[in-house]
Amino acid sequence: MTTRIESFEQLKQKYEEYKSLVEVRADLDYDGDQKFILVCGGTGCVSSKSLQIVENFNNLIKEHGVQDKVRASISGCFGFCEKGPIVKVFPENVFYVQVTPDDAKEIFEKHIMNDEVVDRLLYVEPVTQKSMHDSLEMPFYRRQMRVALRHCGLIDPEIIEEYIGVGGYQSMAKVITQMTPEEAIEIMKQSGLGGRGGAGFSTGRKWEFGRMYQSDRKFVICNADEGDPGAFMDRSIMEGDAHTVIEGMAIAAYCIGADQGYVYIRAEYPLAVKRLQIAIDEARELGLLGKNILGTDFSFDVDVRLGAGAFVCGEETALIQSIQGNRGEPTTKPPFPAEKGLWQQPTVVNNVETLANVPVIFDKGPEWFANIGTEKSKGTKVFALAGKVNNVGLVEVPMGTTLRQLIFEIGGGVRGGGKFKAAQSGGPSGGCIPEQFLDTPIDFQSLGQIGSMMGSGGMIVMSDSDCMVNIARFYLEFIVEESCGRCVPCRVGTKRMLEILTDITKGKGTPEMLVELQSLAETIKDTALCGLGQTAPNPVLSTLRYFMDEYKAHVEEKRCPAGVCTDLLHYEIIPDKCIGCTACARTCPVNCISGAPKQVHVIDQEKCIKCGNCLVKCRFGAVVRK
Amino acid sequence: MTEQKNPCCTGSNPGYAELGAYIDALKIDPKDPERKEMLIMTLHKAQSIFGYLPAEVQKFVAKKFSIPHADVSGVISFYNYFTTTPKGKTNISICMGTACYVNGSEKILQDFEKALGIKSGQVTADGRFSIESLRCVGACGLAPVVLINEHVYGKVKQGQAEKIIEEYLIEYGEQVEVQ
Numbered sequence: 162m163t164t165r166i167e168s169f170e171q172l173k174q175k176y177e178e179y180k181s182l183v184e185v186r187a188d189l190d191y192d193g194d195q196k197f198i199l200v201c202g203g204t205g206c207v208s209s210k211s212l213q214i215v216e217n218f219n220n221l222i223k224e225h226g227v228q229d230k231v232r233a234s235i236s237g238c239f240g241f242c243e244k245g246p247i248v249k250v251f252p253e254n255v256f257y258v259q260v261t262p263d264d265a266k267e268i269f270e271k272h273i274m275n276d277e278v279v280d281r282l283l284y285v286e287p288v289t290q291k292s293m294h295d296s297l298e299m300p301f302y303r304r305q306m307r308v309a310l311r312h313c314g315l316i317d318p319e320i321i322e323e324y325i326g327v328g329g330y331q332s333m334a335k336v337i338t339q340m341t342p343e344e345a346i347e348i349m350k351q352s353g354l355g356g357r358g359g360a361g362f363s364t365g366r367k368w369e370f371g372r373m374y375q376s377d378r379k380f381v382i383c384n385a386d387e388g389d390p391g392a393f394m395d396r397s398i399m400e401g402d403a404h405t406v407i408e409g410m411a412i413a414a415y416c417i418g419a420d421q422g423y424v425y426i427r428a429e430y431p432l433a434v435k436r437l438q439i440a441i442d443e444a445r446e447l448g449l450l451g452k453n454i455l456g457t458d459f460s461f462d463v464d465v466r467l468g469a470g471a472f473v474c475g476e477e478t479a480l481i482q483s484i485q486g487n488r489g490e491p492t493t494k495p496p497f498p499a500e501k502g503l504w505q506q507p508t509v510v511n512n513v514e515t516l517a518n519v520p521v522i523f524d525k526g527p528e529w530f531a532n533i534g535t536e537k538s539k540g541t542k543v544f545a546l547a548g549k550v551n552n553v554g555l556v557e558v559p560m561g562t563t564l565r566q567l568i569f570e571i572g573g574g575v576r577g578g579g580k581f582k583a584a585q586s587g588g589p590s591g592g593c594i595p596e597q598f599l600d601t602p603i604d605f606q607s608l609g610q611i612g613s614m615m616g617s618g619g620m621i622v623m624s625d626s627d628c629m630v631n632i633a634r635f636y637l638e639f640i641v642e643e644s645c646g647r648c649v650p651c652r653v654g655t656k657r658m659l660e661i662l663t664d665i666t667k668g669k670g671t672p673e674m675l676v677e678l679q680s681l682a683e684t685i686k687d688t689a690l691c692g693l694g695q696t697a698p699n700p701v702l703s704t705l706r707y708f709m710d711e712y713k714a715h716v717e718e719k720r721c722p723a724g725v726c727t728d729l730l731h732y733e734i735i736p737d738k739c740i741g742c743t744a745c746a747r748t749c750p751v752n753c754i755s756g757a758p759k760q761v762h763v764i765d766q767e768k769c770i771k772c773g774n775c776l777v778k779c780r781f782g783a784v785v786r787k
Numbered sequence: 788m789t790e791q792k793n794p795c796c797t798g799s800n801p802g803y804a805e806l807g808a809y810i811d812a813l814k815i816d817p818k819d820p821e822r823k824e825m826l827i828m829t830l831h832k833a834q835s836i837f838g839y840l841p842a843e844v845q846k847f848v849a850k851k852f853s854i855p856h857a858d859v860s861g862v863i864s865f866y867n868y869f870t871t872t873p874k875g876k877t878n879i880s881i882c883m884g885t886a887c888y889v890n891g892s893e894k895i896l897q898d899f900e901k902a903l904g905i906k907s908g909q910v911t912a913d914g915r916f917s918i919e920s921l922r923c924v925g926a927c928g929l930a931p932v933v934l935i936n937e938h939v940y941g942k943v944k945q946g947q948a949e950k951i952i953e954e955y956l957i958e959y960g961e962q963v964e965v966q
Contacts, residue, residue, distance in 0.1 A: 205928040208939035242928025390884030393925035428831060428868050429924055431937070467831055469866030472922070486823025488865040504821055547886035547927035554928055585885070621885045635888055639922070645865070777945075 165448030168456045169334040172325070179326030186251045186315055187327055195230055196273055197251040200260075201314065202235030203242070203400055204393075204432055210262055211235070211246040217265035231273055234320075237313035237401015240555035241301055244284060249296065249314070256296035257282040287551070287573065301552050304571055306533070308541045309357075309517040310557045313401030318436050321443035324404040330449050332523035333411045337459045342372060342416045349416070349519070352527035353539030358384060358475075358512035359587065359616040360692075361538060361605035364519075370499035371417035371509040379419035380508040381410050383516055384480060385426035385433070388472040389588025390639065392619030394543040395513035397555050399426070399433040402517065403440035407450065407463055409516030412523065414461045417509050422463040425480050428470065438465055472589070472643035476691050477502075477510040479645065490647045491691035512617065514543055534560030538604035548585075548621035549576045558603075565599040568622055579624030583707070587616025589636045589643075590696030592703025593629060612703040614696065628725035629708040630715050634662040636700040644694070651694030654685040658701060666726040670716035679705055724786050727771050731787055734775075736761045738783035745775035745784060802836040803847060810851040817853035826852060826862060830869055839873045875910045875917030877960060879903075879952070880934040884923030892931040894945050896920060899933070902948040916952075935959075 166172050185195045200206070200215045218233035239247045244258035248268065255278055257268060264282060271277040283292040284299055293299050307313070316323040324330070336345045350365030371379065383406060387395040399406060410422045426434055441463050444450040452460045466484050473479045474489040481503050483489040502508025518540060522530045531539050538560040544567065547553050551573030558567060564584055568574070575581050583593040592613035594601075601607050605615050623632065637659040646652045658681050661674050682698035682705070689695045705712065714720045721729040734745070734754075741759040746752075753769045756762030764775070776784045809832050815822045826848075833844050840863055842856075849856040863869040881887075881896040896918070900906055903916050910917040926932050929941025935955040943951065 204924070204939075205926045205941070208926055208929060208932075208941055242926075245928060387925070388922070390888075390923035391886040391927055392923070393927055396925045429921070467828060468868075469827055469831070470868035470922075471866050483827065484824065485821070486826035486862070488861055490865075545927060547930065548889045553886070553930070588885070619885070621889065623889060627889055632889075635885070 165446075166455065167448065169331075169338045172330060172334050172455065175322075175325050176328060176331065179322045181326075183316060183323050183326040188252075189254075191252040193252075195232075195252075198231070198233035198268075198273070199236045199249045199251065199314070200233065201237075201239050201245060201247040202318070203238030203245075203397055204430075205238070205242040206246040207432065209246045211260075213262040214246060214248065214260060214265050217262050218269060221265065221269040225269075225274070227273075234317040236315060237318050238310075238397040238555055239296075239314035240305075240310065240397075240557075241299075241552065242555065243551070243553040247314075248282075253278075254295050254297070256284060256293070256299070258284045300573065301554070301556070301571055304562065304566060305557055306541050306559050307557050308521055308530075308533070309398060309405075309514050309543055310401070310555070311521065312405065313397060313555075316402070318401050318403055319439050321404060321440065321447065324402075328524065329404055329520075330408055330444075332520035333408045333415075333449075334455055336412050336523055337415050337457050338455060342418065345412065345416050345523075346372065348523065348527045352522045352530040353534075354515065354518055354522060354530065355538060355540075355605060356512055357514035357518070357542065357617065359590070359614060361615060364511065364515055367499060367509055367511070368413060368416045370497070371413075371419075371507050374500050374507040376506050378421075378504070378506045379414075379417055380503045380506060381414045381417065381419045381422040382477075382480065382484070382503065382508060382510045383410055383422065383424040383513060384475065384477065384510050385424050385430075385513045386468045386475045386480060387427060387430075387513070387617060388475045388643075389590075389617055389619045391547050391621045392545045392588060392617050394545050394555060394618045396427075396430050396433050398513050398517050398543075399430070400436050403433075403437045404444065405517045405520055406437075406513055407440055407444055409511070409519035410463060411450070411454070411461050412519050413509055413511060413516070415459055417507065419507075419509070420460050420462070422461060423466050423484055423503075424463060425466045425468060425474070425484060428467045434465065434467065441465070471645070472639070473645045473691070473693050476693055478691065480510065481508065488645070490645045491693070493690065514618070535602060535604045537606055542603070542615070542618060544618045544620045546572050546620050546622070549579060549624040549627070550574070550622040551576050560604045561602040563600050563602055564594065567603065567620065568599070572622065575622060575624050577624075579626055581622070582625050582627060583623045583629065585613075585621040585623065585632070585700070586619065587614040587696075587699070588619045589639050590614060590692070590699055591616045591619075592699045593623070593632065593707065594703070595707040612706055613699065626723055626725070628666075628721050628723035629704045629711050630662065630721075631666055631723075631725050633701045633704045634659065634666055637662055637697075640693070640697045644697075648688075648690035648694060650685045650688040651690070651697060654681055654689075655694075655697050657681055658685075658698070662701070665712065665715050666721075667728045668715070668719045668726075670712075672716055675705070675712055675716060730771055731766055732764055732769060732771065732773070732775060733785050733787060734762050734764055735783050735785060738781050740781055740783075742781070744778045744780070748774045748778045750774065800837075806833050806836055806844075806847065807851070810848070815852055822852060823854060823858070826854075826859070827866075830859075830863065834869060839870045841871060873910065873914070874919075876915050877952075877955070878917045878919065878936055880919050880921045881907070882922070882924055882926075882930070882932040882934070883920045884927065884930075886923075886927035887931040890930040891945070895931050895933065895943050895948070898945060898948040899952075902952065 185197045248257040248260045354364045355361035471489045474483045479489040479491040498508040543557045585593050640655045644651045682701045685698050739761045746754040753765040845859045849859045933940045
């Protein structure tokens with residue numbers, strides 16, 4: 162049975178006690194004889210049976226009776242999801258990729274028992290074909306700077322002792338025992354940390370507002386309703402380092418004077434919910450949450466509230482409605498939640514990544530934090546790199562890193578040898594950034610200037626085989642489904658926009674429609690009630706601005722240059738290449754391909770349903786899509 | 788839509804005892820203006836017990852919370868996660884998040900629809916399978932992603948639908964023959 166930690170002194174003692182738990186992983190100069198096997202336990206790797214890998218390692222450790230020298234456990238996301246499941250062996254820092262449960266035996270027998278690296282499981286750098294031992298040398302990690310993700314891929318997220326062993330909860334202890342709330346808020350303001358949910362508003366100032374309004378009941382809410390499709394930063398932080406988020410919330414609560422916090426999290430993230438709940442229970446047991454934390458007057462507790470699949474609930478006023486058990490419809494601002502939020506009481510809503518940065522700021526100092534990044538955007542940003550990019554995964558870079566560095570150096574370029582067309586940041590609220598802006602340093606301001614936004618950090622790479630009109634339609638479809646219906650511009654306007662875009666992708670577009678689309682988009686942007694509606698036209702506005710030629714090809718020539726919009730395509734057989742093998746005719750579901758064996762075949766364009774089966778089946782490159 | 792009479796949801800169902808105990812433990816004060824705070828959590832619980840949220844269950848919850856049935860129904864209709872129709876025993880969800888979409892998830896959905904002969908949002912006549920699309924499970928590294936009940940299948944390619952369903956049934960499913 163664990164006992165409560167009653168003071169900062171006791172917490173420091175615990176740190177000394179638990180430090181050795183993580184030493185072999187955290188200390189780069191470690192020279193003891195311990196070994197540690199860390200297996201990624203993020204959603205991606207768990208889907209590829211990583212839990213089985215840990216179990217196999219633990220069985221092997223037992224079989225060989227080396228429990229006192231070797232340990233194996235799960236960790237949070239390493240970020241390199243593309244090559245999962247990932248296994249890392251310390252202290253050598255050797256990084257194995259795409260490990261299967263059966264590979265555990267080989268790694269154990271060769272590497273752990275005989276210090277012999279298993280070459281075939283190392284990451285091979287695609288350009289030089291060199292296998293890499295050390296993850297820090299890999300292009301994927303070289304440019305990264307892990308602040309919010311500092312413990313992901315280092316500690317076991319389900320064991321609070323490990324978090325304490327890396328200095329966890331000491332920032333909270335320092336703040337609540339040695340600082341006044343005003344002093345702590347001042348430090349937050351000096352650090353320049355801006356809200357990582359997308360808008361970048363100063364966290365210190367937000368807390369200052371929360372403190373300013375008087376009430377005997379105040380709340381801190383962690384917004385973990387990460388609804389942008391294609392974004393998984395917050396999920397990974399909660400799965401990999403839930404205690405950091407709790408610690409950040411506790412510091413926020415002390416600063417504004419709250420005693421209750423909520424984490425509002427998507428129900429679609431079962432693993433993150435589980436780990437968060439474990440972390441809360443552990444923290445309560447040690448007295449790091451609850452009444453009179455560390456023997457002070459400060460009391461604070463956290464509860465989990467599940468979302469239920471509504472994108473709009475990522476908007477703070479809608480989120481508050483949802484916690485109150487209502488339909489998640491946004492309310493007008495002002496009053497802002499800092500004045501009247503949950504149950505009409507002062508409430509501060511912070512995003513997961515924002516909160517994960519808070520303990521570091523108090524640990525390393527605001528100057529350290531403010532030195533990272535650009536003039537106006539401080540610190541780092543976590544991006545979920547996905548789509549048509551070689552190294553799909555989670556990356557954290559200093560603000561000011563360029564898109565080119567992010568996509569081509571860290572991301573390893575466009576998948577399958579395609580040509581880069583656009584990067585979409587900010588999810589359904591953001592825009593598509595074309596090639597000419599690849600050298601733009603990424604920060605809150607620069608992305609806004611080029612018609613996109615930082616958003617929460619989703620970064621989807623698109624290649625020349627993606628149709629930008631269709632992508633705009635895809636996002637609009639999402640918005641129409643997710644619009645809560647409260648205000649007319651969003652409810653009706655986005656629907657009209659979707660109808661126009663659907664017509665264009667079906668070849669029924671007219672030049673007037675493009676004008677109408679532009680004017681609708683601008684009107685909605687100016688008049689919608691909440692952030693969801695105001696930013697909903699961004700994917701359309703940005704594609705109209707940068708990819709007008711593609712819209713024109715659809716409208717004027719009834720042609721889809723990327724070959725995506727089915728209604729604008731047709732399939733043909735090149736007579737010179739067709740040898741009459743009949744494969745296409747046999748696979749055609751509507752029997753529209755005619756021709757005798759060994760004769761040239763022909764597609765009946767009237768009957769063709771454009772399923773593309775013949776193109777896939779033909780081994781002679783005779784079928785073409787135009 | 789006619790309410791499907793399902794034996795699982797008659798008053799004598801032990802699920803009601805479980806749900807009732809869950810709500811009783813919340814100690815809801817019928818006069819507390821903030822009593823709806825745990826409504827959404829309760830509906831999650833109810834859906835995990837019954838598989839869906841038919842009118843009887845909604846009324847049961849409303850009564851326990853001392854709120855109008857309309858309040859409960861309004862919340863359910865707002866959130867995608869809640870459903871008032873039962874899903875198949877084996878529910879197949881195809882991720883339509885952006886990362887999956889640009890990696891061809893639309894074609895994967897068509898594959899599953901063809902394999903089972905139903906459309907997204909429908910249940911097979913025998914109640915065994917259902918298909919739905921969902922928004923981003925956050926496993927973008929594995930795009931395109933298919934979930935069968937809670938099991939994730941990543942990097943799915945066209946033409947694998949039947950194979951994946953079979954694999955699932957062999958590994959986790961009820962012991963029944965695959966057509």
